[in-house]
Amino acid sequence: MSDTEDKLWSGRFRQPPNELFQQLNASIMFDWRLAPYDIEGSIAHARALMGAGVLTDEEFTAIEDGLRKIMGEFLQGDLRFDVADEDIHSAIEMRLIELIGDTGKKLHTARSRNDQVATDLCLYIRDQVKQHLSDLVALLSALLGQADAGVEAVMPGYTHLQRAQPVLLAHHLLAYFEMFSRDFVRLWRVLDAVAVMPLGAGALAGVNYQVNREAVASELGFARPGANSMDDVSNRDFALDYLGAASSLGVHMSRLAAELLLWSSAEFGFVEISDAFTSGSSIMPQKKNADACELMRAKAVKLEANHQGMTNLMTGLPLAYNKDLQEDKLYVFDTADTLGVTLPVAAEMVRTLAFDHQAMRAAAWDSFALATDVADYLVERGVPFRDSHRIVGELVRWCIDEGKTLAELTLEELRERSDSFDDGYFEIVDLDAAVARKLSYGGTAAGRVNAQLDGARTRLKGLVQTVDELD
Numbered sequence: 001m002s003d004t005e006d007k008l009w010s011g012r013f014r015q016p017p018n019e020l021f022q023q024l025n026a027s028i029m030f031d032w033r034l035a036p037y038d039i040e041g042s043i044a045h046a047r048a049l050m051g052a053g054v055l056t057d058e059e060f061t062a063i064e065d066g067l068r069k070i071m072g073e074f075l076q077g078d079l080r081f082d083v084a085d086e087d088i089h090s091a092i093e094m095r096l097i098e099l100i101g102d103t104g105k106k107l108h109t110a111r112s113r114n115d116q117v118a119t120d121l122c123l124y125i126r127d128q129v130k131q132h133l134s135d136l137v138a139l140l141s142a143l144l145g146q147a148d149a150g151v152e153a154v155m156p157g158y159t160h161l162q163r164a165q166p167v168l169l170a171h172h173l174l175a176y177f178e179m180f181s182r183d184f185v186r187l188w189r190v191l192d193a194v195a196v197m198p199l200g201a202g203a204l205a206g207v208n209y210q211v212n213r214e215a216v217a218s219e220l221g222f223a224r225p226g227a228n229s230m231d232d233v234s235n236r237d238f239a240l241d242y243l244g245a246a247s248s249l250g251v252h253m254s255r256l257a258a259e260l261l262l263w264s265s266a267e268f269g270f271v272e273i274s275d276a277f278t279s280g281s282s283i284m285p286q287k288k289n290a291d292a293c294e295l296m297r298a299k300a301v302k303l304e305a306n307h308q309g310m311t312n313l314m315t316g317l318p319l320a321y322n323k324d325l326q327e328d329k330l331y332v333f334d335t336a337d338t339l340g341v342t343l344p345v346a347a348e349m350v351r352t353l354a355f356d357h358q359a360m361r362a363a364a365w366d367s368f369a370l371a372t373d374v375a376d377y378l379v380e381r382g383v384p385f386r387d388s389h390r391i392v393g394e395l396v397r398w399c400i401d402e403g404k405t406l407a408e409l410t411l412e413e414l415r416e417r418s419d420s421f422d423d424g425y426f427e428i429v430d431l432d433a434a435v436a437r438k439l440s441y442g443g444t445a446a447g448r449v450n451a452q453l454d455g456a457r458t459r460l461k462g463l464v465q466t467v468d469e470l471d
């Protein structure tokens with residue numbers, strides 16, 4: 001099929017397109033996924049053409065029936081795609097003409113593939129975002145479930161990956177609840193960005209027909225038509241917003257994945273990842289590898305790259321439509337596929353984690369994680385913080401040399417370094433007491449963490465309701 005006659009735009013040309021150029025030019029190999037959105041958009045457009053007096057009622061019905069038939073073919077996997085069709089928009093239009101004859105040739109009145117493709121992509125992203133939001137709620141709820149179960153468990157909190165101060169496991173997990181809640185909001189906002197309809201902008205300048213854009217917008221579930229036809233066909237901010245939100249979500253998933261990889265290693269032994277999300281080695285019989293986490297980490301790189309790629313694609317593009325924009329879908333589809341599989345796995349993996357509270361507690365204890373509390377204790381006794389910091393630092397140094405923990409020191413040994421030490425010291429070097437003292441708002445004391453849990457539960461309920469209300 002390389003004859004110029006076979007193209008919808010063949011009139012102006014003397015020569016058929018070069019075969020290799022056809023390969024380069026075609027997007028049907030990937031944009032076929034837009035078919036259902038393209039068909040719905042075409043039906044709404046045809047209805048507007050009827051309203052504008054371009055189509056009779058009968059013609060509209062013939063077009064609608066034809067398009068619904070094509071939808072059926074697509075859903076059955078019977079719609080055939082050919083590189084010569086160029087893109088999904090042309091393929092559907094040509095199939096319509098094949099099915100219903102000349103009336104089908106009227107469908108493309110008052111529209112362009114430029115406003116058509118931007119519309120399809122908005123609709124596609126809208127559906128993807130709804131799915132991601134629901135998957136994200138499952139991840140948030142898994143985190144909350146684990147946090148609930150870990151509200152008694154003390155673990156070392158880290159800075160620089162060195163044991164720093166004890167925290168509750170729930171506190172650590174709720175940090176991820178905060179991160180993923182922000183992602184929920186970012187993704188949610190994408191729904192606003194895709195609520196502005198490009199259809200009706202024509203190629204770039206608007207169209208010569210009285211199509212009711214508001215009616216088309218409401219039929220397709222948009223909030224409103226775009227206010228500027230040139231922006232309508234050249235705007236891809238909604239795709240950038242989507243890819244940006246997905247990228248941030250990827251970053252957060254990668255951090256969680258990296259921690260779980262560390263925590264599930266023999267060196268930490270804090271958590272066991274369910275067998276269902278791990279795999280073995282073809283040579284080392286003992287191995288249980290946390291592949292799901294490694295892939296979550298690696299998939300984040302793709303999500304970030306897609307955002308970056310799309311940003312680069314838009315950079316310096318003159319108005320209005322340019323064929324460069326055809327490539328936008330590669331980034332969007334890849335992100336949708338990547339999130340589509342990664343998020344549900346993350347949720348289920350988190351839900352099935354088995355934490356070893358004993359091991360976490362031992363790691364928190366077997367360290368100098370209470371040194372800051374000892375420094376604060378001296379401050380309470382009137383020692384300036386800078387001096388108490390030095391005194392406790394020297395104590396720690398001495399303990400390391402002597403192979404002792406802070407709790408094993410005698411009052412005599414303590415008083416050699418400062419006569420501000422008294423018996424109260426021994427109540428200070430206690431893991432639970434140290435956690436309980438972090439009473440400041442947002443701190444790790446049980447009361448504060450329970451309040452966080454309450455807040456998280458309420459917020460999650462709201463998010464579940466939000467997702468349920470999405471049609």
Ligand code: ARG
Nearest residue numbers: 027087113114117325326327
């Ligand atoms: N396949 C094209 C895309 O994805 C559709 C728009 C083509 N417009 C054009 N004037 N060639 O962007």
